[in-house]
Amino acid sequence: MLGMEARRDGVLGLSLLAPGFGAGEPAGSSWLSRLKAEAARDFAAQGLPTRRREAWKYTDLKPLAEIAFRAPVTDDSASVRTLADLLDLPPPEGSRLVFVHGRYRPDLSFCDLSETGVSMSPFNAGTGDDKALAARLLGRIATAADQPLVALNTAGMEDGLCIHVCAGVHLQRPIEIVSLGSAASEPLAWHGRTLIVLDDGARATVIERQCAPAEMPAPALVNAVTEIALGAAAQLCHYRQQALGTAGFHINAVAAALGSDAVYEAFTLTTGGGLVRNDTSVTLDAPGAETRLAGAYLVDGTQHLDTTTLIEHRAPRTTCREVFKGVVDGTAEAVFQGRIVVQRDAQGTNANQLSKALLLSDGARVNQKPELEIYADDVKCSHGAAAGQIDREALFYLRSRGVPASVAQRLLIEGFLGDALSQISDETVREAFSRTAFAWLQDR
Amino acid sequence: MLEIRDLHATVNGKAILKGLTLTVGAGEVHAIMGPNGAGKSTLAYVLAGRDGYEVTGGDFLVDGRSLLDLAPEDRAQAGLFLAFQYPVEIPGVSNSTFLREAVNAQRRSRGEPDLDALQFVKLARQKMNSLGMTDEMLKRPVNVGFSGGEKKRNEVLQLAILEPKVAVMDETDSGLDVDALRTVARAVNALRAPKRSFLMITHYERLLEEIVPDRVHILADGRIVGSGGPELAREIERTGYAAYAAAAA
Numbered sequence: 217m218l219g220m221e222a223r224r225d226g227v228l229g230l231s232l233l234a235p236g237f238g239a240g241e242p243a244g245s246s247w248l249s250r251l252k253a254e255a256a257r258d259f260a261a262q263g264l265p266t267r268r269r270e271a272w273k274y275t276d277l278k279p280l281a282e283i284a285f286r287a288p289v290t291d292d293s294a295s296v297r298t299l300a301d302l303l304d305l306p307p308p309e310g311s312r313l314v315f316v317h318g319r320y321r322p323d324l325s326f327c328d329l330s331e332t333g334v335s336m337s338p339f340n341a342g343t344g345d346d347k348a349l350a351a352r353l354l355g356r357i358a359t360a361a362d363q364p365l366v367a368l369n370t371a372g373m374e375d376g377l378c379i380h381v382c383a384g385v386h387l388q389r390p391i392e393i394v395s396l397g398s399a400a401s402e403p404l405a406w407h408g409r410t411l412i413v414l415d416d417g418a419r420a421t422v423i424e425r426q427c428a429p430a431e432m433p434a435p436a437l438v439n440a441v442t443e444i445a446l447g448a449a450a451q452l453c454h455y456r457q458q459a460l461g462t463a464g465f466h467i468n469a470v471a472a473a474l475g476s477d478a479v480y481e482a483f484t485l486t487t488g489g490g491l492v493r494n495d496t497s498v499t500l501d502a503p504g505a506e507t508r509l510a511g512a513y514l515v516d517g518t519q520h521l522d523t524t525t526l527i528e529h530r531a532p533r534t535t536c537r538e539v540f541k542g543v544v545d546g547t548a549e550a551v552f553q554g555r556i557v558v559q560r561d562a563q564g565t566n567a568n569q570l571s572k573a574l575l576l577s578d579g580a581r582v583n584q585k586p587e588l589e590i591y592a593d594d595v596k597c598s599h600g601a602a603a604g605q606i607d608r609e610a611l612f613y614l615r616s617r618g619v620p621a622s623v624a625q626r627l628l629i630e631g632f633l634g635d636a637l638s639q640i641s642d643e644t645v646r647e648a649f650s651r652t653a654f655a656w657l658q659d660r
Numbered sequence: 661m662l663e664i665r666d667l668h669a670t671v672n673g674k675a676i677l678k679g680l681t682l683t684v685g686a687g688e689v690h691a692i693m694g695p696n697g698a699g700k701s702t703l704a705y706v707l708a709g710r711d712g713y714e715v716t717g718g719d720f721l722v723d724g725r726s727l728l729d730l731a732p733e734d735r736a737q738a739g740l741f742l743a744f745q746y747p748v749e750i751p752g753v754s755n756s757t758f759l760r761e762a763v764n765a766q767r768r769s770r771g772e773p774d775l776d777a778l779q780f781v782k783l784a785r786q787k788m789n790s791l792g793m794t795d796e797m798l799k800r801p802v803n804v805g806f807s808g809g810e811k812k813r814n815e816v817l818q819l820a821i822l823e824p825k826v827a828v829m830d831e832t833d834s835g836l837d838v839d840a841l842r843t844v845a846r847a848v849n850a851l852r853a854p855k856r857s858f859l860m861i862t863h864y865e866r867l868l869e870e871i872v873p874d875r876v877h878i879l880a881d882g883r884i885v886g887s888g889g890p891e892l893a894r895e896i897e898r899t900g901y902a903a904y905a906a907a908a909a
Contacts, residue, residue, distance in 0.1 A: 608711065613748040616708045617762035617818060618736035618769065627761060631752025631801070 229264035229281040232368055232405065232437075247351045248339060255360040255370030262364040274551040274583045275493055275522040280465055285405035285437050287372070288317035305425070306648070310389025311336065316396045318374060318406030318438075324394075333385030334420070338375045339411070350378045354411055357443040358471035358497075365467050365493075369407040369441040376409030379422065383415035383447065390421035390453075390642070397428035397436050397460065405437035412442065414450035416475070421453040421642055426468075428488070432461040435490070439465075444472035444480065448502070451479040455645045457652065459488040462517060469495040476502035476531070483640045484511040485649045486521055487656050497526040500534035500562070509538045510639035512649070514656045516545035516576075523571075524553040529562035529592075538569040541636035543629055545660065547579035552601065555587040562592050569599035574606065574632050626657045661686045661723065661857050662826045668717035668882075669699075669706045676702040678882035679718070682859075684826070684875075689858040691868055693893060694879035695901040700861045701745060703879070704830040708742040709735050722826050736762075737769035739825030743815040743832055750802035755814065758802045759784060763821055787820040791847045809840030816847045827851075828859045833867035845870030865897040878904045 233256055264281055265272040305312075313336060314324035320338060327336070335342065339350040354376075360367035379391060395408055414420060426438060438460060446452055452472075460466050466489040472480050484494050498507045507527060515521050527536045536556065544550045552571040573582040584601040606628055614624035633653055640646035662684040669677040676699045684690045694700050706713045707720060709732040719726050727735045750758065763783070764774040775783065784798060791813055803811050812832055819827055829848070833841055848871050852858065860871060868876070868890065876893045878886040878901070885904050886892065896904075 607748075607750075609748045610750045612708075612710050612732060613744065613750070614758070614762075615732040616710075616736055616742050616744075617758075617822065618733050618766040619761050620733050620765060621731065623761060623765065624733075627753050627757065628750065631750060634752035 228266060228278065229368075230260060231281070232264075232285060233259060233371060248354075251355050252371050252373070255355070255367045258360040259364055259367035259371050262367065265364050271524065271553070274553070274585075275491070275520065279491070280437065283403050283435055283437075285403045288319070288400070288404045288406055305394065308392055309644070310387070310391060312392040312394060313377060314394045314396065315377075315408060316398065317404060318395070318408045320375070320377065328389060331387055331389065333382040333418075334387055334391075335378075335380045336391065337378055339378055342378055346378055346380050349380055349413055350411055353413065353443065353445055354409075357445060357473050358441050358469055363469065365439055366441055366469055369409060369439050369469070372405070372407040372439070373409040376411065378411045378413070379420070380413045381415065381418040381420045384417040386419040387421065390423050390645075393422065393424045395424070395426045395438070395440070397432070397438065397464070399429045399432050400436070401433050403434045403436065405439065408438070408440040410440075410442040412444045412452065412454075414446050414452055416447035417449045418447065419451045421455070421645075423645060424454070424456045426456070426458045426460055426466065426488075428459075428461045428464060432463040435463045435465065436460070437465045437467075439467045440469070442468075442470045444470065446472065446474045446478035446480060448475040449477045450475065452481070453642055454480065454482040455640065455642070455649070456482070456484045457649065458484070458486045458492060458494075459652075460492075461488060462490045462519060464489045466492045467495070468493065470497070472496075472498045472507070474498065474500050474502065474505035474507065477504035478502075478506070480507045481641060482507070482509050483645075483649070484523075485652060486511070486513040486515070487652065489519065489521070491520045493522045493524065495524045497528070498536070499528045499530060500536070501530050503531045504533050505531065506535040507537075508639060509536070510636050511540045512633050512636045512653055513540075513542040513550065514653060515542070515548040515550060516660065517548060518546065519548040520551075521548070522551035522553070524551070526555045527557070527567065529556070529558045529565045529567065531562055533564040534562055535566045536568065538571070539636050539639050540571045541633050542573045542582070543576060543633065543657075544573055544580035544582055545576040547577070547581075549580075550582040552582070552584045553587075554585070554599065555589070556597065556599070558588075558590040558592050558595050558597065560591040563594040565592060565595040565597070567595070567597040571601045572632070573603045574629060575603055576606070626654075629657055630654055661688075662859060663721040664718070665720065666718035667703075667706065667715065667720060669702060669713055669715050671702060671713055675716070676882055677706065680879070680883055682877060682884055684857040684859055686857060687852070687854040688874045689852060689860065689871065690875045690877060691860040691862060691873040691893060692877050692879050693862055693865075693896055695905055696863075698879045699882045700863075700879055701830055704742055704745075704828050704861055707735075707740065707828055708732055733765065736822070736824075737766050741819055741822055741824035741827045743812075743819060743827065743829040745831040745834055747803045747806075747811040747815055749804045751804050753802050754798070755800055755802050756780070756784065756798040759798075759818065759821060762818065766822060783821065784817075787817055790850065791817055791820065792843060793817060808835035809837070809843070812836060812840065812844050813847070816844055816851070820847070820851055823856075825855065826857045826859070828861065830861045831863060832860065833862055833864060841867065842870060865893045868893045880904045
């Protein structure tokens with residue numbers, strides 16, 4: 217009902233800020249409650265973005281405004297624990313931090329105490345230093361003023377996680393963040409927030425998994441924001457896996473700011489979600505900074521997956537490489553919007569972008585919009601976007617060797633995705649993600 | 661053995677094969693020669709079951725069994741092999757994955773257990789050694805970046821691993837220099853066996869100097885218009901196809 221009123225006003229989705237939603241609740245510390253209140257105002261002013269907004273041209277959030285989402289109140293520990301078991305996660309290699317409906321669950325989490333020089337804490341519960349870090353950086357990398365969903369996240373988050381790796385520390389094992397949703401009978405929305413800070417020379421691998429049962433009785437809205445700050449020569453490998461049920465709306469914004477010679481490697485594997493938006497923006501703020509963004513998606517049915525990236529080269533000799541590959545079946549729709557901006561000072565920039573989609577059915581669609589905006593003159597930039605079907609010649613070649621059509625098709629799709637998956641430098645993750653992608657193919 | 665009976669086929673509604681009849685006995689090597697447009701490659705694709713090649717009459721049998729109504733993979737599993745004139749590049753799929761899938765698919769169809777990775781590598785190495793191929797070709801994506809000679813050798817490697825009853829070699833000599841041609845021909849000769857029939861489709865006689873056929877057939881305008889021994893190939897080399905093409909028309 218509120219959604220209807222909101223639309224009459226020309227601002228979509230104000231019901232998402234309804235009381236009892238976290239937005240109006242005291243946040244416990246003055247800086248955080250100020251940030252939240254400000255963000256609530258930002259969201260109220262902007263509302264959910266409509267397709268008139270260029271960045272949302274191909275993804276329609278109107279259906280969101282029509283659902284009366286509620287904030288999760290309690291979680292049933294027993295059913296959640298069953299859920300965690302059901303998801304059949306491999307045993308954690310290092311720390312595993314589990315969130316249910318955006319709330320940290322120490323009972324399901326495991327902290328690897330053998331690693332030193334790293335802290336992982338909620339924004340409010342950290343030591344003085346980490347609290348100060350969160351207060352200083354939160355909302356500075358992903359900004360609420362111009363991004364309504366970041367505003368909504370900031371207004372709606374209850375708490376979040378701050379990962380801080382001290383200067384020069386190389387973490388031996390990955391930190392895993394598992395975000396679970398359960399099969400709730402009413403529509404729930406939650407807003408996970410993560411801040412990852414690597415001081416100069418620090419190195420870490422963070423694996424995020426968003427999981428929920430494949431069959432969900434009610435839609436869920438997961439609106440997550442991750443902010444990343446990398447100091448000079450810091451290196452972060454950030455791997456994300458999305459396997460939310462198809463009744464889920466998953467909006468995920470990652471914003472990273474890189475210091476000199478820092479490296480941000482990210483890979484996103486998406487198989488789940490009804491409507492998914494993976495929004496990644498990286499600013500290469502200092503000389504020599506480098507980012508490698510890659511992803512693979514496999515969608516079917518009526519899924520809608522939007523990959524939007526913005527890379528801003530602001531300093532000399534900065535590098536980006538993007539490789540995204542996707543498989544679209546049924547009447548699913550994929551979107552790739554890749555914008556690369558090379559500022560005047562970013563001489564010697566090297567930017568490379570590739571996005572390819574494989575359409576497996578007549579109803580499958582993809583919209584691709586690569587954009588290069590170059591203000592410097594000494595740069596090397598290239599981009600390529602393509603959509604195609606299974607290569608019939610190759611299919612026949614495989615079949616002529618006795619390989620059944622279904623297996624031949626799977627082999628070709630695996631080969632197609634291989635380019636993207638091979639961008640993952642961590643071997644364990646690469647193998648695990650490949651297995652997940654190939655299992656999707658096997659099950660179709 | 662291979663029996664082709666009065667085969668008629670069309671491509672895009674145009675008749676290309678117009679009553680082709682041919683029998684290749686077990687252990688025999690036959691060559692089909694003919695001018696451009698005679699229907700040589702069409703014959704190869706029709707036998708292998710490629711989309712878009714419609715059989716409008718006749719039949720063909722491998723070992724007494726008609727393969728006409730079978731899917732390409734089932735024809736392969738029944739013992740038919742086509743060495744492509746232009747082997748297809750498959751980025752992202754390693755040659756070893758491809759070969760292992762192929763050999764295991766065929767093993768499964770015979771009710772045999774899969775070869776595991778080790779067993780497969782052992783088999784592949786042994787076959788590759790005999791073809792003068794290096795292990796490195798197993799790791800590379802199928803035919804991607806292969807030279808003309810490597811592609812053809814890769815076809816012969818598949819032939820060696822899959823051990824078909826009938827091998828149709830489509831223009832195996834095209835794109836090869838003399839040395840590569842010799843290498844490939846030696847490999848094919850080594851694979852001649854009492855229970856294996858070869859049908860060599862070729863434009864030029866030079867391949868048949870290396871792989872000496874039992875019979876040579878001239879294909880013109882979709883039919884066999886002349887047959888003979890290996891000497892027929894040398895005659896064609898001297899006189900050309902004109903006389904045969906005229907006879908067919």
